[in-house]
Amino acid sequence: MNENPRMALTKGRLEKDTVNLLEAAGLDMEPVRKPSRKLILQVPQFPLDLILLKGPDVATYVEYGVADLGVVGKDVLLEDPKPVYEVLDLGFGRCRMAVAGPPEMAATPKKHLRVASKYPRIARDYFEGRGQSVEIIRQQGSVELAPLMGLADVIVDIVETGNTLKANGLVVLEEIVPISARLVVNKISYKTRRHEMNRLIDMMEKQLTNR
Numbered sequence: 001m002n003e004n005p006r007m008a009l010t011k012g013r014l015e016k017d018t019v020n021l022l023e024a025a026g027l028d029m030e031p032v033r034k035p036s037r038k039l040i041l042q043v044p045q046f047p048l049d050l051i052l053l054k055g056p057d058v059a060t061y062v063e064y065g066v067a068d069l070g071v072v073g074k075d076v077l078l079e080d081p082k083p084v085y086e087v088l089d090l091g092f093g094r095c096r097m098a099v100a101g102p103p104e105m106a107a108t109p110k111k112h113l114r115v116a117s118k119y120p121r122i123a124r125d126y127f128e129g130r131g132q133s134v135e136i137i138r139q140q141g142s143v144e145l146a147p148l149m150g151l152a153d154v155i156v157d158i159v160e161t162g163n164t165l166k167a168n169g170l171v172v173l174e175e176i177v178p179i180s181a182r183l184v185v186n187k188i189s190y191k192t193r194r195h196e197m198n199r200l201i202d203m204m205e206k207q208l209t210n211r
């Protein structure tokens with residue numbers, strides 16, 4: 001067992017809101033706020049270590065119990081489901097998963113669709129669930145380019161402000177699912193470190209209800 005409970009945080013877009021939430025919950029987040037390349041940080045005066053990872057790796061660390069808890073986007077959990085407990089919707093990192101494409105695609109249903117996405121599983125589940133035949137073309141980024149370049153008919157991607165779609169002449173064709181950051185807990189830690197896990201969950205939950 002780790003000495004202190006360990007929480008995995010997603011670097012990048014979710015980082016600032018996560019740090020703000022933990023700070024509001026009473027933790028000294030100075031070590032994370034201080035610019036540094038450190039990936040393991042200790043919360044002063046509180047039994048908690050923090051590790052910084054990319055979203056999909058947060059879920060993996062929590063699955064294996066190397067981290068007891070983690071903060072990760074719902075998109076990551078849907079794309080690569082893990083046997084972890086999802087205990088809180090943290091309410092930030094809000095965006096939606098959507099099908100998008102050129103406006104004319106709305107009026108021209110196709111027998112077989114080519115779909116570009118960083119989220120092949122979400123895309124396949126969505127279209128197959130509707131009986132739509134698809135070929136999924138996996139992308140690593142700049143997904144909006146695919147329909148513009150003729151690589152795909154539509155994309156499945158995250159839409160937040162809608163600015164990227166707009167700047168590229170694309171529109172949302174269908175909403176798939178709303179997304180936000182979630183707190184996940186390792187299943188064994190939840191049993192064997194119940195008191196510590198509940199204390200941390202309660203501290204965070206209280207801040208959410210105060211907002």
Ligand SMILES: Nc1ncnc2c1ncn2[C@@H]1O[C@H](COP(=O)(O)OP(=O)(O)OP(=O)(O)O)[C@@H](O)[C@H]1O
Binds near residue numbers: 054055072094
């Ligand atoms: N506009 C957005 N684009 C992508 N993710 C967003 C957006 N808004 C909120 N999110 C949430 O933030 C999480 C982290 O996003 P972030 O872009 O930092 O990492 P990423 O998706 O791994 O991208 P990258 O590969 O560019 O680092 C996502 O998993 C998602 O839940």
Ligand SMILES: O=P(O)(O)OC[C@H]1O[C@H](OP(=O)(O)OP(=O)(O)O)[C@H](O)[C@@H]1O
Binds near residue numbers: 140143160161165
């Ligand atoms: O609706 P918006 O506010 O414009 O946000 C959505 C865009 O942000 C994300 O891309 P990201 O910036 O992570 O770049 P990449 O996936 O293309 O690397 C996502 O894949 C969309 O392209």
